[in-house]
Amino acid sequence: MNRDRGMKKWRAFASIPEQYIGLQEVMNKQLEVPKPLLTEEQMEQMNFTLIEALHTNKQVYLTYYKQGRCMTETGFIQFVDYLGDLFIFIDEVFELKNKMRLSELIDVRFV
Structure with a gap:
């Protein structure tokens, strides 16, 4: 007699929880990008x-x-301490x- 597995999901490469965590770390490392270097002109424009x-x-x-990624948010500046x-x-x-x-900033633009 054949038994059907039903609707169970199977993850071939992540069957052990520790292995799944390790694979997730490897995939996150691949998404990381180096911090972009800014020119003096870009930093001056950001200050203005x-x-x-x-x-x-x-x-x-x-x-x-932040943490190997470039992130964008929308908001209002309240205080600046150079x-x-x-x-x-x-x-x-x-x-x-x-x-x-301020050293984490890459770009500032008006909406």
Whole structure:
């Protein structure tokens, strides 16, 4: 007699939980990108955009580098500290304050 397995899903290469975790780490490592290097002109343009967004309370797209990935968020700049290398922005979705280093910033553009 043949027995049908039914609708059970089978993952051939992830049958052991430890193996699945290891495979997930390998796939995440492959998605990582090196941090882009910015020119002096790009950094100067970002500074002008940050200052203008802070004073006019305009919404901006922030692209930053975090844990091997380039991420983009939309929000409002609330505070910039050039000496302390940090800024605070309020994201559009959850309206939470986020503190971030200026050195992690890749690009700032107006919406």
